[in-house]
Amino acid sequence: MSLLLKLLAQRIALGLLLLFLVSILIFSGTIILPGDVAQQILGQSATPEALANMRRDLGLNDPPIQRYFNWLGGVLQGDLGTSLTSGKDIAESIGKRLGNTLFLAFWAAIISVPLAILLGLIAVRYRERWPDKLISAVTLASISVPEFLIAYVAIFFVSVRLRWAPSVTTINDSMSLGEKLHTISIPIAVLTLVVLAHMMRMTRAAILNVMQSAYIETAELKGLRMFTIIWKHAFPNSIAPVVNVVMLNLAYLVVGVVVIEVVFTYPGMGQFLVDHVSKRDIPVVQACGLIFAAVYIGLNMFADIVSIVANPRLRHPK
Amino acid sequence: MSDKLLKVQNLKIGATVYPPGEKPHDIEIVHGVSFEVEKGKVLGLIGESGAGKSTIGLASMAYGRGGVKITGGEVWVNGRDILKTTNADVRALRGGEVTYVSQSAAASFNPAKKIMDQVTEAAILQGKFSKKEAERRAVELFRKLGLPDPENIGNRYPHQVSGGQLQRCMTALALCPEPDLVVFDEPTTALDVTTQIDVLMAIKEAIRDTGVAALYITHDLAVVAQVSDDILVLKMGDMVEYGSVDQIINNPQEEYTKALVSVRSIEHAEKTPTPEPVLKVKNITARYKGTNFDVLKNINVELHPGQTLAVVGESGSGKSTLARVITGLLPQSNGSVHFAGRDLSKDLGGRSKEDLRELQMIYQMADVAMNPRQTVGTIIGRPLEFYFGLRGAEKRKRIVELLDEIEMGAGFIDRYPAELSGGQKQRVCIARALAAKPKMIICDEVTSALDPLVADGILKLLLDLQKIEDVAYLFITHDLATVKAIADSIAVMYQGEVVRYGGKTDVLSPPFDDYTDLLLSSVPEMKLGWLEEVIANRKMESAGN
Numbered sequence: 132m133s134l135l136l137k138l139l140a141q142r143i144a145l146g147l148l149l150l151f152l153v154s155i156l157i158f159s160g161t162i163i164l165p166g167d168v169a170q171q172i173l174g175q176s177a178t179p180e181a182l183a184n185m186r187r188d189l190g191l192n193d194p195p196i197q198r199y200f201n202w203l204g205g206v207l208q209g210d211l212g213t214s215l216t217s218g219k220d221i222a223e224s225i226g227k228r229l230g231n232t233l234f235l236a237f238w239a240a241i242i243s244v245p246l247a248i249l250l251g252l253i254a255v256r257y258r259e260r261w262p263d264k265l266i267s268a269v270t271l272a273s274i275s276v277p278e279f280l281i282a283y284v285a286i287f288f289v290s291v292r293l294r295w296a297p298s299v300t301t302i303n304d305s306m307s308l309g310e311k312l313h314t315i316s317i318p319i320a321v322l323t324l325v326v327l328a329h330m331m332r333m334t335r336a337a338i339l340n341v342m343q344s345a346y347i348e349t350a351e352l353k354g355l356r357m358f359t360i361i362w363k364h365a366f367p368n369s370i371a372p373v374v375n376v377v378m379l380n381l382a383y384l385v386v387g388v389v390v391i392e393v394v395f396t397y398p399g400m401g402q403f404l405v406d407h408v409s410k411r412d413i414p415v416v417q418a419c420g421l422i423f424a425a426v427y428i429g430l431n432m433f434a435d436i437v438s439i440v441a442n443p444r445l446r447h448p449k
Numbered sequence: 450m451s452d453k454l455l456k457v458q459n460l461k462i463g464a465t466v467y468p469p470g471e472k473p474h475d476i477e478i479v480h481g482v483s484f485e486v487e488k489g490k491v492l493g494l495i496g497e498s499g500a501g502k503s504t505i506g507l508a509s510m511a512y513g514r515g516g517v518k519i520t521g522g523e524v525w526v527n528g529r530d531i532l533k534t535t536n537a538d539v540r541a542l543r544g545g546e547v548t549y550v551s552q553s554a555a556a557s558f559n560p561a562k563k564i565m566d567q568v569t570e571a572a573i574l575q576g577k578f579s580k581k582e583a584e585r586r587a588v589e590l591f592r593k594l595g596l597p598d599p600e601n602i603g604n605r606y607p608h609q610v611s612g613g614q615l616q617r618c619m620t621a622l623a624l625c626p627e628p629d630l631v632v633f634d635e636p637t638t639a640l641d642v643t644t645q646i647d648v649l650m651a652i653k654e655a656i657r658d659t660g661v662a663a664l665y666i667t668h669d670l671a672v673v674a675q676v677s678d679d680i681l682v683l684k685m686g687d688m689v690e691y692g693s694v695d696q697i698i699n700n701p702q703e704e705y706t707k708a709l710v711s712v713r714s715i716e717h718a719e720k721t722p723t724p725e726p727v728l729k730v731k732n733i734t735a736r737y738k739g740t741n742f743d744v745l746k747n748i749n750v751e752l753h754p755g756q757t758l759a760v761v762g763e764s765g766s767g768k769s770t771l772a773r774v775i776t777g778l779l780p781q782s783n784g785s786v787h788f789a790g791r792d793l794s795k796d797l798g799g800r801s802k803e804d805l806r807e808l809q810m811i812y813q814m815a816d817v818a819m820n821p822r823q824t825v826g827t828i829i830g831r832p833l834e835f836y837f838g839l840r841g842a843e844k845r846k847r848i849v850e851l852l853d854e855i856e857m858g859a860g861f862i863d864r865y866p867a868e869l870s871g872g873q874k875q876r877v878c879i880a881r882a883l884a885a886k887p888k889m890i891i892c893d894e895v896t897s898a899l900d901p902l903v904a905d906g907i908l909k910l911l912l913d914l915q916k917i918e919d920v921a922y923l924f925i926t927h928d929l930a931t932v933k934a935i936a937d938s939i940a941v942m943y944q945g946e947v948v949r950y951g952g953k954t955d956v957l958s959p960p961f962d963d964y965t966d967l968l969l970s971s972v973p974e975m976k977l978g979w980l981e982e983v984i985a986n987r988k989m990e991s992a993g994n
Binding site: 344345346348349350351352353354355356364367368441443444447449 | 539541544
């Protein structure tokens, strides 16, 4: 057991270190961005004195290292600062947006992950035959088309022609869960198509790799059905690579959905980030970057932990 | 049909081959084989690799491995031709009526599932027993097969038990659904001799107690003689001889069978030690990095010029580690290696080109020790260039000489390793080692992966070359028959220590220490009833104690 705990502790420590390094990267990255926040807030006609006062009030004249640690100290206490443009507390305004993004990502994942794994299993069962080829062709085609194009095509047919679901997907607290899901059904479908291929292909490849093992032959010689063999004997031994690619795609569903959010005017994190980049609202951009990084690192860390725990040699030492 | 459990008639099996540079095409690998097995009887299928014995064994379960297809003939099990029945019936046959024990239990158990679940799976799935009954039966089998803690061993995962134990678990897996026939495919080949004898006895008793019939596949005639009623000798997919075990062992009719029975024909008289050994290993102690356990403990051995020191022991005894220390791959923590009148540096980086040249190595797996994209000429020519700077015609002349010495000839110079047989590959590796004109060659299990007749040829070649080149061999092996054939002196290793060391005659003559006695008495002998004799002797001894 001790080896397992040691590996897990190592992995978690590594994740935290990575997050710390990323915070430095985000901070220095936003500093070297062109543009001046004070100028942005006060407009072109501001007097030099007003600009100087503004900069002093915002702390823009302090040395970068000091600003970094002030910021980091705040973040560690849950204080992401105040927005330069709106003057509101960032944590509060992001909270709602993040909730929306996670809501969309959650439902897209609930549908796409089991579907991808099921399709992967079917592809293995009928490998090199028409179901396998059909699944590969469809999923590869859907990943090859840019997602905004799929989105607009889906809007045209599902929303404009058939009028099944809205194309503008603004949701709010007064809606019931059913209404919310109906509202976001097209973005969920488009996101599913986008992430399906990667997970399906990886499931297929990982299981096919295991299917070469001698213990699969043992299972065949026990007279088991092919699907039982794939599900009960092959799949448990290919969890590690599958979980890794699933987590990469989940991370994408959270941090990479900017395009979809913009197309469907969905009030999520991506759109929030894009808005504030154009306004040079540095504290908001930093906060968004840090949250995205945390999600990404956290999910990948989780994948690694699952891979470590899935290894029976580590879970049950001699 | 009659009361024959298994009746195979004119079985033909084909496979698709993908030779380099040619179009894939179908070939026949089993050319019309017929045999039968009665209830409760054991038929031994024997032959060298490529004889088609595993393929035939699997055909009795209507199974073809990889691209193997059954192309003709009939396989009758319990009165029906299983090659013409439905898929559902084939599934009921596999794991129900006929079960399988593979060579490598370690690879054949699913690493992610508990042993008990895998042992009982087929019996439950085929509806033969309820989960509870199957588990009770499994525990009973574990006990019968002599596994430790039979009540709980099923709760372990495959990696938590030893190789010999896992092989017995595999036998339990095969016997659990109360099959009519078990196919044993080299079930003891991967085990140490001392483990093999226990597993062999367990299998034999299990067969006797359950009244199950069996196909016993092996390349080792001495092993099959202990468990079979009848023997079928196969060669390149053809039947050579088919008869009772007594007739095959004591009165073989065919030349090929005679060769198999009389293999190990080499006689090699022990040479007397010279005053100055070429290799002197003094007080070597070594451990692997990051561990706190000595894998070698105070080893002292000597090897004389032009002679052979056999280092013998089971897996994990430290014999290959000793080779790693001598070659500098694993620096020792204590002691010294004295070679050709000088002390060798602990690690590889500190050794001169001359040190490297004079100490060559040959490995067990000839095909992974050669670059598959280089021709035989390039492989043998490389040390000639590197150590002697030979080029062009001069180099070619020397390569041809070496190819003649290994009895292959200049015709092989442009061939690739993939175009050679296992024995030929090992010969090329020998030529490559000789090309450096070494004083000593370390041979690490060089014949273990080869068929007995081929291995015999390699050993003869090594002895002949020793006479011509006056080279010394440090011969690492687990096979005592090989040791008897070629050694001048022997070091028996056990758990990192040399437990017995001296001239061949002394080491192999009584009185023995306990371990050497166990090792020597475990080597299967080609006579009927040997297994029972050994087991009876051991029981008497332990009762006497």
